[in-house]
Amino acid sequence: MKVLVVGQGGREHALCWALAQSPRVARVYCAPGNGGIAEVATCVPIKETDLAALAQFARDAGIGLTVVGPEAPLAAGLVDFFRTRGLPIFGPTRAAAQVESSKAFAKRIMKASGIPTADYAVFDDLDAALAYVREKGAPIVVKADGLAAGKGVTVARTVAEAEAALRRAMQEGAFGTAGSRVVIEECLEGEELSLMAFVDGETVRPMVPAQDHKPVFDGDRGPNTGGMGAYSPVPQIGPAVIDAAVERILKPMAAALVREGCPFTGVLYAGLMVTADGPKVIEFNARFGDPETQVVLPRLKTDLLEVLLAVVEGRLAEVELAWRDExxxxxxxxxxxxxxxxxxxxxxxxxxxxxxxxxxxxxxxxxxxxxxxxxxxxxxxxxxxxxxxxxxxxxxxxxxxxxxxxxxxxxxxxxxxxxxxxx
The missing domain is CATH 3.90.600.10 (Phosphoribosylglycinamide synthetase, C-terminal domain)
Known part of the structure; x- marks a missing residue:
């Protein structure tokens, strides 16, 4: 089988590397790829949001499965575009991907479904948002509602810092339209945890947990980044917490999206804070995490292609995942x-x-x-x-x-x- 991975980062390199090891994979392509991905896949110069060109390439090259890495093509509807043309693709639809592309959407679903998360409010008016943070005080978290490449979140330790973050997003347009609406949350304290799962409707198969390091400097100082490193497993967080996250967060979210009329198929990523009251959701993503994928996939013993195909074909319930102890x-x-x-x-x-x-x-x-x-x-x-x-x-x-x-x-x-x- 020929496989196409969409994207150009470290996550996509890890995906190409893992897929290339499958005995069923004859050739891996990556669009657009990068200098290192070219060592394990054939890079094709197509932008990850050029839906028509990607679909044309998949058809012309006889691609048996396309795997979407980053969030932007998911939010643009790449999966919907491929499905209407009969092209097999791994990832959620644009509607389901709103769990990441709109934090307000995700929060609404969580609140309606009783999924534990931080208290919050949503604003599209700067003055109202400023008044809210002055009322609540700090620490407080300011998030751009839309996609901001992992950089749209400010954990403000002072009210002045929160006000500056709001002005940067809503007044100065630092994140484009993604910041025209903001979600303001209480600041959760505890241990962070990244828990990804393969999801096919209401079937959820969790991966091994990982912990990401978002701030740019040692000691979790400085501005947030897309991620400065990760590790797996996370030994300081016990299996009971992981089980609780699966049962109280991942499975209920998958079921809620079915009820919402947009069943999720792909990788559902829960960014969690393990608080004194148990795990709570910081954010959901609609795809493999980066850099978490770079520590999770090397631990996967099961053939990645077989898992992805099971999700696409609606038979994930038949699959059990095996993991390395390392x-x-x-x-x-x-x-x-x-x-x-x-x-x-x-x-x-x-x-x-x-x-x-x-x-x-x-x-x-x-x-x-x-x-x-x-x-x-x-x-x-x-x-x-x-x-x-x-x-x-x-x-x-x-x-x-x-x-x-x-x-x-x-x-x-x-x-x-x-x-x-x-x-």
């Missing part, structure tokens, strides 16, 4: 200045010195003649497996030390929270 840890290498202004085109050195059992997933790279150069904010994800999380961390950072590009920035504390808890 821990996985990923360190993201970013361009200097990310998530704000940064330069690209920096030559990358040292990839030829990486250990053979360590994975390097490319997020923002391109070929410039014989050289590999940076082309984005998040550049590489260095993922290592180990018998323990400590071993995976040691291997990952040992290999990070061999890579160089001008301005390279990374967090030095990925996984430390879990290791401190273990000690």
């Amino acid at each position: 821990a996985a840890l990923c360190v993201v290498l970013a361009s200097g200045g990310y998530p704000h202004g940064y330069e690209t085109g920096k030559a990358i050195a040292g990839l030829d010195r990486i250990d053979s059992d360590v994975l390097v997933f490319h997020a923002g790279t391109r070929r410039a003649g014989e050289a590999l150069v940076t082309s984005g904010g998040r550049v590489l994800g260095v993922t290592a497996l180990g018998a323990t999380l400590a071993e995976a961390q040691r291997k990952a950072y040992a290999n990070v030390a061999r890579i160089r590009f001008d301005g390279m920035h990374f967090r030095t504390d990925i996984g430390n929270r879990a290791l401190r808890a273990a000690r």
Whole structure:
């Protein structure tokens, strides 16, 4: 079978890598891909939101399954576009993808279904939003309602910080139309957890949990990013919490979307805060997380293609997932200045010195003649497996030390929270 992965980041590299290992996959394509993805897939220069061109390529190339990586093509209706043309595709419809593309939509569903989440209010008027944060005080969370590439959330520790975030989103248009409406939430305290699941209607098959690191600097300081690293498993959070999240959050959300008339098929991602009252939803995403996918897929023993096909064909209930016991840890290498202004085109050195059992997933790279150069904010994800999380961390950072590009920035504390808890 020929498979097409849509997207160009580290998540898509991990997807291409995993799919290429399936004995049923003859060839993997990626649109548009990047400099590293080109090592495991054939990259085709089609934008991920060019629905017509993607569908035409899938038809002309005889693609047996298309897998959507990022959120933008889902929100644009790529799955709907393919389905109406009889082209097999993995991912939710535009209506179901609103769990991510509209935080207000997701909050409404959660409230109606009794899914535990932070208290909130929705505003499309700046003055009303400012009055609300002054009334509630800080800490408080300000979120752009629409898609903002993981950067539309501000955890404001002061009222002034919350006011600045509101003006940036609603007045200055920092996130375009995505920020014209905002969701303001209470600030939940606890341990963060990323829990993804394959979903086919009301059938839910959870993956192993992971923990992402959103702030750009060590100690969870600085602005939020798309993610600076991740690890799996999350040993400081017990299986009872995971079971509660599946039963009280993932399964009820899947059932609610069926009742809403937009059954979810694909990967439902729950970003959770494990509070003193149990797990509560911070956000839902409608696709594989990034960088969580870079630590979850390397632990998957089951053939990924078989799972994706089961979802698309409505037989996920027949599938049981098998996982490796090893821990996985990923360190993201970013361009200097990310998530704000940064330069690209920096030559990358040292990839030829990486250990053979360590994975390097490319997020923002391109070929410039014989050289590999940076082309984005998040550049590489260095993922290592180990018998323990400590071993995976040691291997990952040992290999990070061999890579160089001008301005390279990374967090030095990925996984430390879990290791401190273990000690």
